[in-house]
Amino acid sequence: MSSDICGIAVDDDTIFCSIRNGKIITLDRQSYLLKEFVVSESSMWSIKTYDNYMICGTVDGELLLLDKTAFSIEKRLVLGKKNIGSLYIDGETIYVASHDGRLFKIDIKSFEIESLTKNAHKKMFHCVGVYGDMLVTVSFPCSEITLWNKDTLEKTREINTPLKLSGCIHIENDFMYICSRNILGIDRIKLNE
Secondary structure, three states: OOOOEEEEEEOOOEEEEEEOOOEEEEEEOOOOOEEEEEOOOOOEEEEEEEOOEEEEEEOOOEEEEEEOOOOOEEEEEEOOOOOEEEEEEEOOEEEEEEOOOOEEEEEOOOOEEEEEEOOOOOOOOEEEEEEOOEEEEEEOOOOEEEEEEOOOOOEEEEEEOOOOOOEEEEEEOOEEEEEEOOOOOOEEEEOOO
16 A cells, blocks of 8 residues: 555455545455545545445544445535544444544434534543443543443543553453553553442
8 A cells, every 4th residue: 555544444355444535445355456446535534344334434524424335425424624533333323533522422324413422522532432331432632531321422430540642442341451652561440340
């Protein structure tokens, strides 16, 4: 590839890479055949697969539902003017983190906003997973981990822990595993306390 890979998603047959300025490159996992599709004029940092579709968040604030075969835009939802930096799918719902601080809950079938919270975090944040009936978001620059009611997007709990600009979080059973530049190794937080 001759450009940055902004986002990546995988299904049983294909690896999908979003490339700077709105392109998606597909790589067949058996034949290694590459195909290139121009989807948008805007880069896409977060992409997910869902059934026969791709869901992409653009840096121009749009959420796109694409046919996974032709890469045609089936539905488009304008969420704002800032980057859609993170997507998380839970069943028929997609949670969206926008760089303008808004957190969205969107029904995938209707592609309509069900809930919205403004000022979820003061700086960029990610939707990192679901624990029970709560959505978990993290803002590494703010050193905040927040749990939200996944239906209403009401804040239920906040965990303040020293973090740096970036990192990764994985939720498994009752634990959240965290890595960040200031953590030597991997830290663990128990979520059911």
